Amino acid sequence: MNPSNGNVIHTQGLTKAYQGAKALDGLNLQVPRNSIYGFLGPNGAGKSTTIKMLLGLTRPTSGKALVFGQDIAREGLAVRRRIGYLAQDPRYYEHMTARQTLRYTARFFYSGPKELIEARIEEMLDLTGLSNKADRSIKGFSGGERQRLGIAQAQINYPDLIILDEPAASLDPQGRHDVLDVMERLRKYTTIFYSTHILEDVQRVSDSVAILNHGKLVAEAPIEELLNGSGSAAVYSVTLKGDAGQAQKRVAGQPWVQSLSSEAHDGLTTWQVGVTDNDAAEDELLPLILEDRSLRLKSFGRKTHNLEEVFLNLVREEPSK
Amino acid sequence: MTTQSKTAITQDLILAARKGLRPVAERSWLGGFGNLLSKELGQWWGTRTWWVQAIIWVLLLNGVSTIVALSESGLAIEKLQEVVQTFLPMLVATVGIGTIITVQGAVVGEKELGTAAWVMSKPTSRSAFILAKIIAYFVGFSICAILIPATIFYLEMPFLISTPLPWMHFLVGVSVAILNLLFYITLTVMLGALFSSRGPIAAIGIAMILTGLLLKSLIPLQVLLFTPWLLPDLSGALALRMPLPPGWFVPILAVSGWIIVMTAIALWRFGREEF
The missing domain is CATH 3.30.70.260 (ACT domain)
Structure with a gap:
């Protein structure tokens, strides 16, 4: 029987230590399908470390992470085919334009037909409001424009899971509003797992929330339950x-x-x-x-x-x- | 951002579009290789890099060999030997240095900038990342720094020296230079996988070349045979059909072995990289 039990993300005792110091300590997390799952915690709580382990960018010291029921350590490539990821500080090849970046990203997933790939790129540029900057070099992009490009590239492959690390951190209030709007619209097609420190955003869009502190999970519950007081108390x-x-x-x-x-x-x-x-x-x-x-x-x-x-x-x- | 996108997305449309797109079918250990290689080659051939590199190497290598050819006097055969013995060893040594300077940031630069982490978050394998770098730099440098200057050299010689240069032997000499190039590319990529800053990469690579150039005479032959330091002399000797000492092929086999070992180390180390 699959231990993930229908959850898109399922971690068991996920631990990461750097030179003996635990950045993440025995994390048990269940992220339900088609949810918007907010991952909260103060700086250094272990949020980005968790995300990197879910993507196979970092190996756990102990424990394991299943994404779509597949072990990320063994089947990382298959898992990443179904994931879209936006890093906290997204970095791209500066010499490329936004369109070239999206084309490069798309080609990791699709080999053709060219017209459909180009149509998808156009759709993402439109969705993120980058159409008029599509052929400009990324070198001149502002932080907000890079973030929009990040959101576009994270969706290019119609992901079943989108992982966003602080997606609204460098955006102005309008940009933040738009990102939350996009997240809400994507809810019916995909699962969104995102870390943030903007609590107002979490309360607005999230179904479930996990709170991490000093590498440990201190709360995990549907947002209503958390706001009303958890459990029977x-x-x-x-x-x-x-x-x-x-x-x-x-x-x-x-x-x-x-x-x-x-x-x-x-x-x-x-x-x-x-x-x-x-x-x-x-x-x-x-x-x-x-x-x-x-x-x-x-x-x-x-x-x-x-x-x-x-x-x-x-x-x-x-x-x- | 357009909150109400012009292209209203519906689940049906998404599914239809997904059906139309052909997923990439690559073996998992080489996942993303085609795309990575295409991007790396694009950085050579889709930009001014290739012709800038070609001009630099032609000016340097063909410039010096032309000056030597014009300034040499004596028998044509001696003149030819002198020019070939200048061109090929210089090609081997300088391209090695150029390779280290150019390739030193190939892996480290991407680790520092965070682009490697971004690429690795896609369905791509770490082996594909390393192999695409090695192949693209090998193709780029082989053509721009070796084949173009060597072709110009070969076509230029009949106008400067009356003795013909047998093309088959010259090609063998050039092949040794290409092997040497691959050695320094894999060395630099391996160092890029092992270290997280450019300093040690450049230092080790340049020290490797300078040791061969300056201290070769102090190193016992039994050791030299297993290094790339005999390749400059070997390339010239092979191109001119000069008599070769016993065991002349050992450096070629040894360097080929080193290339395999260094590639394996680069793949192993980058496979364990934490982003």
Whole structure:
């Protein structure tokens, strides 16, 4: 049975050490098909190292990586036929034009017919807004233009998996917006695995997120789950009008309530109720509060976080080893 | 970037287009070789490189040999020997130096710039990368630095010296120069795979040539036979049908062996390169 179990990327204990220091430590990652998978982490967390190992550019010290169920160490060439890759700092042959670069890239995948290859090149130039610079030498390209060319060359082979290392890092806000737009449009045709430090982008387009810190995976979950609090643990926010003293005692006495903080303001009381069993909270929390007929419920809901909060909490919790 | 592309992509269109495109069919250990070689050769023949190189070598090699031919006096046969003994050894030595200077950045330059990592992220093998470099530089230098000057030399000689130069023997002498060229190309590419900066490559390569030129007389013959340092003399002697010492073919076999060994080391080392 294939251990990748339908995932496009599946890593098992993937580890990379440089002179004894672990840049990546036992990474277990599952990237589902047709997802946009954000790979987050502070600088030096091991994101680029992971990407390089997935492409066979660097060998793991231990563990293994399966892409499309194939071992990258043994079947790297076959795997790379189905991948499009954009490096963090994309480098091309400076003497070539954008069109020549795309033609050179396309010929690693296709031997003909020439008209179809040229049509595909034209399509990519159009998609990335490089049509009017197609025959200019790359030497004069700005960082943003190089990034667009990178996105074009990464898609030239209709990849089943696109790996993007910081795709929007050197783009202006409009360019960033356009890149995210392209990613969203490609979602139905391909899987996108990308690293970034722009959390706002991740929250906008990603289905799933993995957070890496000091070479270790500290979180991996669908984005909704991560923002709502992972697993069965959650925090509920309740705002009440009236004397909430009795209700607070009732709620705090429940075995599934982990914490309850109360704050009074403008005649209202707001609770933050931390729970260990989300199902119990969903079934019982509201009825417990409303047993007290004198109370008026002003708001009730599970507290959501933004990705920046989640990211910073996770990264701070994991001290450097 | 055009957010709503003029060419609206649909899955059906993509699949149709994919069906129309012929995937490259290459053996995995040579994956991408055709494309890599085509690009490398394009850098010689699709740019001004080839004619700039050809002009430099013609001016240097044919210029010196013409001056020698015009300044020599005496019997025609002696004059011919002197000119051939100047042209071919000089060809062997200077092309070796030129090769090291030109090829030193072929692998290291791409490692430094990051283009090697980009190329390796495509369905291409590391062996193909190295072999394409060796073959393209070999073809480029053979034609521009050896065959063009040698042809001009051969066609020029009847106008300067009355004694004919047998073309078959001259070709054998030129072949030795080509073998020497391949030795220095594989040496430089191997060093490029082993080192990550140009300094050691140029230093080792130039030291190798200078040792042969300046210290040859101090090295025992048993050692010299297994080096490329006898090839300059051998090329001239073969071209002029001069009597050859026993074991004259040993340097040719040894250098051929070194070429295979150095290519194997380059393939092995580049295969382990971490990008």
